[in-house]
Amino acid sequence: MIKDIKEEGKISLPCLISRCDKAKTVKGTPYLSLSLEDSTGILDAKFWNLTDEQVESYHVGMIVQATGDVILHKNAIQLKVRTLKELPEEKITDYVRQAPMKADEMKKEIEFYINEVKNQDLAILTQTILDEVQEDYYSYPAAKKNHHNYVGGLAYHSLSMVRLSLKICELYPFLDVDLLICACILHDVGKIEEFSSPVLPEYTAQGNLLGHISILAMKVDRVCHELNLQDQESILLLKHMILSHHGKMEFGSPVVPMTPEAEVLSTVDNLDSRLYMMKESIDICQSGEFGPRIFALENRMVYRRKDQE
Incomplete structure (x- = not known):
């Protein structure tokens, strides 16, 4: 479950694609900026080095088995996706918060x-x-x-x-x-x-x-x-x-x-x-660290105090 992801490392989990933004690197290589969701939370993700055809094969509302590497990026947990395999039999209602x-x-x-x-x-x-x-x-x-x-x-x-x-x-x-x-x-x-x-x-x-x-x-x-x-x-x-x-x-x-x-x-x-x-930011960052900048909060970072569990 997404709420259980606390540290860097390899991971595989079923999830819902709730955001799927198509973009290109400065070198023109297509990639996806994603929000992956299950009933416990949302995980920011990036799927790099794709072809134009691969980029078009994913969309919001798709339930997938996501595998990749959890990394710390801008003081927040992020998934560097390796593969996304569609799970067509799964129900979307089981994957929303x-x-x-x-x-x-x-x-x-x-x-x-x-x-x-x-x-x-x-x-x-x-x-x-x-x-x-x-x-x-x-x-x-x-x-x-x-x-x-x-x-x-x-x-x-x-x-x-x-x-x-x-x-x-x-x-x-x-x-x-x-x-x-x-x-x-x-x-x-x-x-x-x-x-x-x-x-x-x-x-x-x-x-x-x-x-x-x-x-x-x-x-x-x-x-x-x-x-x-x-x-x-x-x-x-x-x-x-x-x-x-x-x-x-x-x-x-x-x-x-x-x-x-x-x-x-x-x-x-x-x-x-x-x-x-602010609570959402605290939940995804480490104690004693600042979370990512939040546009809706005047682009501020939120600090998670060291004793906050």
Whole structure:
């Protein structure tokens, strides 16, 4: 299993090709830059010295038996591939990562929080939207890459944000708990239409043309009109939180946070995403070393302290 790879040496393991980028060396020799995945993690890999025909024979979604040499490259484990043999009988669902919680466990906790919401307009709106997306909410990833990019990542990320927000509300009791619970649960629902599927997602036409923030804002408007809730101030504030949850216009939000609850939503969204990426980096590097640079974290390296196991 990928999670068990801790040191350099020869290895052979079954895995899923989840990224397959074709490129050429400075001498013009084709090679593949790969992400190999199983249910425990992702392994960066390079397959050198290929022919044009060999390069075209591999693709995302293929399950292979990968053999090669594990090396340390830029402070992270990498596989220098020797061979990739297709395993056509294997099921792709056995090779994708899953959220740390089962779908039914996440659903039970989400429903508990909705039942705690005292503002019935917000509670009904949130439950109605979840009823529309049904099980997709508990199977889709939160992102195509970078953070919570696994089956169930959308719900798990949203649930983590609810938990963080409730802790913050204990310190700042002037915050509206109902708004934060509902906004955390709903904020990324648009990704169900932005992405093509829960496994190896690509951006849909809607995703590319509209983006998940706009998709959800339109869904909220439609459901509010169906429920005759469009004139409620709490609904207006919820829509503002959804529209501003990326924090800055240059990050994709049409407006910036202008209420305390919107600021908290944007902050916990960012915090949960960044800590996930930092933990991913820590998991693939040696103690006392820095991990590889992470583009989504301003190209920073993350240090793994010596006593961190």
